Amino acid sequence: MKKPQKAILTEPLSSELTRLGERIRRFRLARHLVQHEAAIRAGIARSTASRIESGDPSVAIGQVLRYIDAIAPGKSFDQLYRDDDPAEALLQHSERRVRARSLSEGRKKELDF
Template identity: 55%
Template sequence: MKVRQSVMLTAHPNLKQKLVHLGERLARLRHARRMKQADAALRAGISRNTAYRIEKGDPGLAIGQVLRYLDAIAPGATFASLILESDPALILLRARESTQRTRDLSAAELKELDF
């Protein structure tokens, strides 16, 4: 009896959520490396639609496609480094996201805060 992977994985929401999380991490790594999805797909030898499906956590894809996509984005990277977000580009992205500029309050804002 032939069983579709996507049907089996949707029956287990925890597994589906893990795939979605993996796809989000891959997309975040690609953004950190400032790479377009089409360029990453071309380097991986897959279509842009397949790259899109990988980043969305589609359960019907082969693990080889996911590994090729990871290698195209960050050559030599492993699933462990992806999950731990230990890639230097991800660390820099996190630092850029955490810094926020502050500004001085206007006279009206200062007056409103004065009690």
């Protein structure tokens, strides 16, 4: 009888798969790709792409590697975890909170109409 993959995994391995899926999702978002487009490029179903990004252990490693290659051609699996990706740096920059500051008197006069 076939057992569900999630039931067989230990908690650390399950957490690692979840982190991997999140990393792949951020990799895709940093390149402004929607999940459906990335899945088509990889030759997989959108539901499979969703399972990859959610850390589903039943997805074949070949599908994961094709999905990564579709998102960023030429990038290797270990480059996924490096922090030197320029697209990821731009995504992090855009996600940073920007504090609201009050306008200077000169800027207030400039905007007053």
